[in-house]
Amino acid sequence: MDFLMKIERIVNGFVWGPPILLLVVGTGLYITFRTKFFTVRKLGYVFSQTIGKMFKKDEKTDSKAEGEITPFQAMSTALAATLGTGNIAGVATALTLGGPGAIFWMWVSALFGMATKYSEVVLAVNYREDKGNGVYVGGPMYYLKNGLKQPVLAAIFAVFTSIAALGTGNMVQSNSVAQSLNHTFGISETVTGIVLAIVVGLAMLGGLKRIASITEKLVPFMAIFYIAGALLVVLINITAVPAALALIVKSAFTGKAAFGGFAGATMALSMRFGIARGVFSNEAGLGSAPIAHAPATTDSPVKQGFWGVFEVFVSSMIICTLTALTILVTDSLGSGKTAAALTTLAFEKNLGTIGGYIVSFGLLFFALSTLLGWSYYGEVSLSYLFGEKVSKLYKFIWIPLVFVGAIANLEVVWNVSDTFNGLMAIPNLIGVLGLSKVVISLTKEYFDKVEAEEKAVGKEYV
Numbered sequence: 056m057d058f059l060m061k062i063e064r065i066v067n068g069f070v071w072g073p074p075i076l077l078l079v080v081g082t083g084l085y086i087t088f089r090t091k092f093f094t095v096r097k098l099g100y101v102f103s104q105t106i107g108k109m110f111k112k113d114e115k116t117d118s119k120a121e122g123e124i125t126p127f128q129a130m131s132t133a134l135a136a137t138l139g140t141g142n143i144a145g146v147a148t149a150l151t152l153g154g155p156g157a158i159f160w161m162w163v164s165a166l167f168g169m170a171t172k173y174s175e176v177v178l179a180v181n182y183r184e185d186k187g188n189g190v191y192v193g194g195p196m197y198y199l200k201n202g203l204k205q206p207v208l209a210a211i212f213a214v215f216t217s218i219a220a221l222g223t224g225n226m227v228q229s230n231s232v233a234q235s236l237n238h239t240f241g242i243s244e245t246v247t248g249i250v251l252a253i254v255v256g257l258a259m260l261g262g263l264k265r266i267a268s269i270t271e272k273l274v275p276f277m278a279i280f281y282i283a284g285a286l287l288v289v290l291i292n293i294t295a296v297p298a299a300l301a302l303i304v305k306s307a308f309t310g311k312a313a314f315g316g317f318a319g320a321t322m323a324l325s326m327r328f329g330i331a332r333g334v335f336s337n338e339a340g341l342g343s344a345p346i347a348h349a350p351a352t353t354d355s356p357v358k359q360g361f362w363g364v365f366e367v368f369v370s371s372m373i374i375c376t377l378t379a380l381t382i383l384v385t386d387s388l389g390s391g392k393t394a395a396a397l398t399t400l401a402f403e404k405n406l407g408t409i410g411g412y413i414v415s416f417g418l419l420f421f422a423l424s425t426l427l428g429w430s431y432y433g434e435v436s437l438s439y440l441f442g443e444k445v446s447k448l449y450k451f452i453w454i455p456l457v458f459v460g461a462i463a464n465l466e467v468v469w470n471v472s473d474t475f476n477g478l479m480a481i482p483n484l485i486g487v488l489g490l491s492k493v494v495i496s497l498t499k500e501y502f503d504k505v506e507a508e509e510k511a512v513g514k515e516y517v
Contacts, residue, residue, distance in 0.1 A: 070477030076330045079340040082484050083167025086174050089495050093502070094169040094364050104358065105130070105365045128267035129351035130362035132431065133344035135270040135424035137370050138278065141336035143418055144231070146378040147397040150388055153328030155299075156306030158379045160329030161336075165371035168339030169364045174487050174494045176363035178202060179345030180356035181493065186443075193349025194432075195342035195483040196439050203489045209439070212342060212482040216436040219476040224429025225453060226460025228422040233461035235395060239415040248461030255426050256454040259434075263350060266427050277420035278369065284402065284413035285377035291405045292384035299383040334480075337370040341476065342483030346432045357501040426457060 069075065087094060094101070105126075124132075149157040175195070182201040183193030196216075199209035229251050233244040258266050289296060307325055338344055344366065353359045378398055382388055387401040395418060402410030430453050438446050487494075 067474040067477070070474055070480075071331045073327065075477065075480060076327065076334070078484055079171070079334055079480060080164055080167055080330060082340060082487055083164075083169075083171040085488070086170040086491060086494065087167050089491065090170060090498050093498065094173055095166070098364070098368070101361045101364050104361050124264060124267040124350050124352065125271075126351045126353055126359055126362055128271045129348045129359065130366055131271040131274040132263075132267050132428050133347035133363075134278075134366050134369065135274050135428040137336070137338050137344060137366060137428070138274070138374065138421045138424060141332065142370065142374045142421060143281075143378060143398050143414060144394040145332045145336050146375050147382060148394050149328045149332035150379060150382055151393040151397065153325040154306050155303045155379075155383060155388075156308070156325035157329030157332065158303045158376070159307030160326045161333035161371060161375060161379075164330045164333035165337055165339070165367055165375075168333065168337055168371070169367045171487065172337070172339040172344060172363035172367045173360040174491065175339075175342060175345040175483070176348040177356040177360040177494050177497055178487065178490055179349040180351065180353060180359050181497065183349040191350040192435055192438075194346035194435060195479075195486055196436065197349070198345075198490060199482060199486045202493065203486050205486075205489075208482040208485060212479060213436040213439045215475050215479045215482070216343065216346075217433055217440070218471075219479060220429045220433030220436065221453070221456060222471060223473060223476045224425060224433065225456050226463070228425045228429075229457045229460035230463065231395070232419050232422045235415045235418045239411055244462045248458040251423070251426070251461060252454050252457040254423070255430065255457050256450075258427055259430050259450050259453065263431060266431055270424060270427060273420065273424055277417070277424065278374065280420070281413065281417040282374065282377060284406070284410070284417070285374075285381050288381045288402060288405050288410070289377065289384060295384040295386075296380065299380055302383065303379070333371055333375070335476075336375050337367045339367050340484055340487075341479045342486075343429070343432050343479065346435050347428060355501060357497055360498075 146158075146161075149161060153160075178198040179193040179195075182198040183191050184197060184201070185191055196209040196213045199212060200206045229248060232251065233247040236242040236247050237244055258269055261268075307329075334340055344363065348359055348363065351359045351362075381401040382397060385401045385404045387397060387404060390397065390400055392400050395414065399411050399414045402414050404410070406413065430450075433453065434446050434449050437449050
């Protein structure tokens with residue numbers, strides 16, 4: 056076992072080390088450049104075509120649109136799986152190990168990650184398969200097989216995803232919730248495990264439509280709940296915000312430590328942990344979210360791709376940034392605490408016990424949503440490998456593991472699943488780069504059409 060764990064540590068160091076992280080950022084940079092920085096230049100337009108559409112009561116779905124769930128439900132399911140311990144504990148860990156500069160590099164990974172996630176979603180919808188009866192499936196395994204004509208890489212991705220789902224997407228999440236509720240409220244891990252298993256089981260047995268129905272209600276609620284708490288802490292310490300932002304930018308290039316909690320932090324460490332935790336929090340490049348976006352009802356892969364951009368922006372630029380600011384403006388970084396305990400301390404300094412409740416409930420909702428989203432990812436991956444019949448068996452494996460995760464010591468499970476989570480990026484990014492011309496072509500075609508339509512009615516092209 057010791058020998059196997061040594062091998063795992065070596066592989067993990069490579070997967071979450073500079074070569075792969077540079078590949079992740081480099082892919083995003085390449086797509087951003089080739090699409091003429093549209094994810095940055097047209098961010099306002101992207102918002103108007105995504106969240107902006109939700110507030111237009113007269114908005115109608117195109118009659119040519121096909122899919123299984125609404126675009127917002129697809130994004131909610133993907134964002135549900137994305138928002139998790141990484142947004143609360145992961146950011147705190149990045150600050151502890153890489154210093155404030157890590158947040159700057161997290162922003163950089165998100166900036167280019169928007170283009171990567173956009174590409175993944177576009178390809179997922181473009182190469183998805185119609186299984187009949189209104190059921191659509193897609194994701195990296197499908198664009199690797201149908202687009203890049205690499206069925207071996209597709210199978211490898213599906214294997215990595217299946218394993219990562221059981222660990223990172225299941226047991227690690229239920230364990231985080233159980234530990235947090237036990238610490239804050241004294242609730243037994245066993246009780247938490249039983250309740251979580253029942254809730255997740257009821258959702259899973261209803262299939263994708265029930266999961267999507269739950270996540271479209273849960274995601275906005277949990278995001279607003281946590282954002283409101285973090286904003287309150289930041290507003291209480293508003294005078295410290297400019298200094299915190301300046302420290303983030305300065306530390307990104309100097310690597311100098313400002314607190315004893317991360318003495319010795321260098322620019323290299325800031326880059327590594329900032330980018331790694333950024334990828335972990337928004338999942339751009341890992342290839343997980345496209346699986347949820349693929350069944351969306353849409354008449355254009357590009358339109359659904361906009362939701363991928365929105366997803367990364369919310370996860371990293373808003374939620375992760377607010378978590379980091381709460382820690383920095385409350386001067387909590389030098390406390391010796393890390394992970395969720397550090398974030399909890401930051402909230403409690405200004406909000407008292409209520410602050411601890413906000414973090415605990417945030418972890419609960421984020422982890423619960425991740426359990427639901429990743430259950431679908433794992434199910435699709437195993438079905439791709441072994442056929443549709445395995446999906447029922449998968450549910451009866453997934454649900455008991457929710458309980459096991461809540462009561463078990465998961466150090467080994469966490470390490471192994473974290474490695475496979477990172478390994479997903481390799482075949483996925485090969486697919487994204489190999490099919491980048493398709494993304495660029497579809498993007499150009501879409502915006503050429505929009506420009507022509509707006510000029511035809513006398514509007515100024517955005």
